[in-house]
Amino acid sequence: xxxxxxxxxxxxxERMQQERAAEEARAKRNKxxxxxxxxxxxxxxxxxxxxxxxxxxxxxxxxxxAPAGAIGDKNLVIPAGPANAPSVLTVYEDPRCxxxxxxxxxxxxxxxxxxxxxKVYLNYHIVSFIDRSLGGKGSKYGANALACAQDAGxxxxxxxxxxxxxxxxxxxxxGSTTTLINLAKQVPGLVTPTFEACVKDNKYGGWVSAVQQxxxxxxxxxxxxxxxxxxxxxxxxxxxQISPENLVKWVDEANxxxxxxxxxxxxxxxAPTSTAAETNTPPSP
Amino acid sequence: xASQQTAEPxxxxxxxxxxxxxxGEWFGLVVRIALALVWGWAGLAKISDPAEAAQAVRAYxxxxxxxxxxxxxxxxFLELALALLLLIGLGVRIDAVISAVLxxxxxxxxxxxxxxxxxIDCGCFGGGxxxxxxxTEYLQEILRDCGFLLLAAWLIFRPRTKFSADxxxxx
Numbered sequence: 001x002x003x004x005x006x007x008x009x010x011x012x013x014e015r016m017q018q019e020r021a022a023e024e025a026r027a028k029r030n031k032x033x034x035x036x037x038x039x040x041x042x043x044x045x046x047x048x049x050x051x052x053x054x055x056x057x058x059x060x061x062x063x064x065x066a067p068a069g070a071i072g073d074k075n076l077v078i079p080a081g082p083a084n085a086p087s088v089l090t091v092y093e094d095p096r097c098x099x100x101x102x103x104x105x106x107x108x109x110x111x112x113x114x115x116x117x118x119k120v121y122l123n124y125h126i127v128s129f130i131d132r133s134l135g136g137k138g139s140k141y142g143a144n145a146l147a148c149a150q151d152a153g154x155x156x157x158x159x160x161x162x163x164x165x166x167x168x169x170x171x172x173x174x175g176s177t178t179t180l181i182n183l184a185k186q187v188p189g190l191v192t193p194t195f196e197a198c199v200k201d202n203k204y205g206g207w208v209s210a211v212q213q214x215x216x217x218x219x220x221x222x223x224x225x226x227x228x229x230x231x232x233x234x235x236x237x238x239x240x241q242i243s244p245e246n247l248v249k250w251v252d253e254a255n256x257x258x259x260x261x262x263x264x265x266x267x268x269x270x271a272p273t274s275t276a277a278e279t280n281t282p283p284s285p
Numbered sequence: 286x287a288s289q290q291t292a293e294p295x296x297x298x299x300x301x302x303x304x305x306x307x308x309g310e311w312f313g314l315v316v317r318i319a320l321a322l323v324w325g326w327a328g329l330a331k332i333s334d335p336a337e338a339a340q341a342v343r344a345y346x347x348x349x350x351x352x353x354x355x356x357x358x359x360x361x362f363l364e365l366a367l368a369l370l371l372l373i374g375l376g377v378r379i380d381a382v383i384s385a386v387l388x389x390x391x392x393x394x395x396x397x398x399x400x401x402x403x404x405i406d407c408g409c410f411g412g413g414x415x416x417x418x419x420x421t422e423y424l425q426e427i428l429r430d431c432g433f434l435l436l437a438a439w440l441i442f443r444p445r446t447k448f449s450a451d452x453x454x455x456x
Contacts (some may be wrong), residue, residue: 035376049362050358055354055358209336222415
């Protein structure tokens with residue numbers, strides 16, 4: 001009897017212990033599931049918020065304002081020379097890119113000559129991706145300053161000055177707006193309060209970003225990228241190495257039997273109609 | 286890869302005591318903070334320029350254009366969320382599992398770019414995009430991610446660490 005009683009008590013106690021253990025295990029499991037749920041929720045919410053925030057922070061692919069006379073469906077391209085020239089030379093350059101600097105030092109006189117003879121219409125895409133890999137702001141600020149010079153109708157001259165005074169790729173001297181304005185003094189009549197404000201305020205920052213995003217989506221991966229009527233000619237056209245002589249030869253071959261473009265002033269980029277710091281809505285091409 | 290940790294308990298009882306006991310939890314704290322710093326650094330480096338982050342994703346030539354921006358925009362925030370969770374030590378094991386999955390994805394992406402012969406920078410800590418073929422560092426990038434993977438693996442097998450929200454909640 002007492003034996004049985006003890007036996008019964010023990011089994012009851014054991015049952016209770018088992019139940020309590022099961023209860024604890026369940027509570028522990030629930031706690032774990034809640035923590036996992038919280039972790040997953042935190043990550044999901046953070047990522048979703050991030051997408052929304054970055055979407056708002058990213059600059060639009062179609063710029064709100066563009067420098068005067070910019071062409072192309074999004075006004076991302078700075079033209080130079082006669083628009084009715086028989087050939088188009090498209091140039092993708094980054095202000096900080098050393099290969100662009102050496103291209104310019106070697107080819108600038110030839111390109112200017114072709115332009116002035118009415119043989120080519122220049123289309124410049126001023127990209128700014130070197131800041132990404134090396135850090136700094138020289139590509140972006142340099143590109144913006146070139147857009148400001150385009151507003152003032154002196155793009156070509158300032159472009160040549162910048163490449164003549166290009167720093168080492170790793171030195172970010174174009175990241176200083178003071179440096180950019182000082183270099184602009186080498187172009188007669190370029191430095192005005194309007195130009196200075198445009199450079200200092202990074203007025204065309206959104207446009208510069210749009211030009212770069214357009215380049216991001218293109219199939220081109222490096223600068224300089226030089227296209228003659230859409231065909232890459234740098235560093236080679238087919239099997240032929242580019243050289244000033246070859247470039248002239250290729251242009252002349254492409255232009256055979258076609259009338260040359262109208263030649264006027266050396267810098268054919270249209271001057272802006274007003275110098276007020278307002279948004280330019282360039283005419284559609 | 287992570288079998289080293291699982292094999293450790295067989296490697297003598299002193300070592301096992303060290304790994305399972307206080308010392309292991311202290312070491313786990315160090316591993317947890319280290320992994321949190323990796324994610325924090327990676328996330329912050331990708332936030333400043335959304336277009337750059339999108340281009341880093343696009344350069345892999347794996348995802349369709351429609352997914353390039355969401356991934357480029359969302360990934361840094363995912364990384365920062367992981368950093369934060371690891372820093373406070375909430376749900377360390379699940380954090381480590383997600384970290385490992387993410388790292389394996391990155392390793393796969395870099396390997397795929399390497400195998401297809403395209404020249405890019407991984408964009409792991411900002412930057413990214415096409416680079417000159419002489420400037421690719423695929424092997425270093427993969428080995429670095431494997432190192433981070435070891436940190437995550439440790440935390441998957443030994444999620445109990447000192448000064449963690451998990452420990453505080455369990456008390």
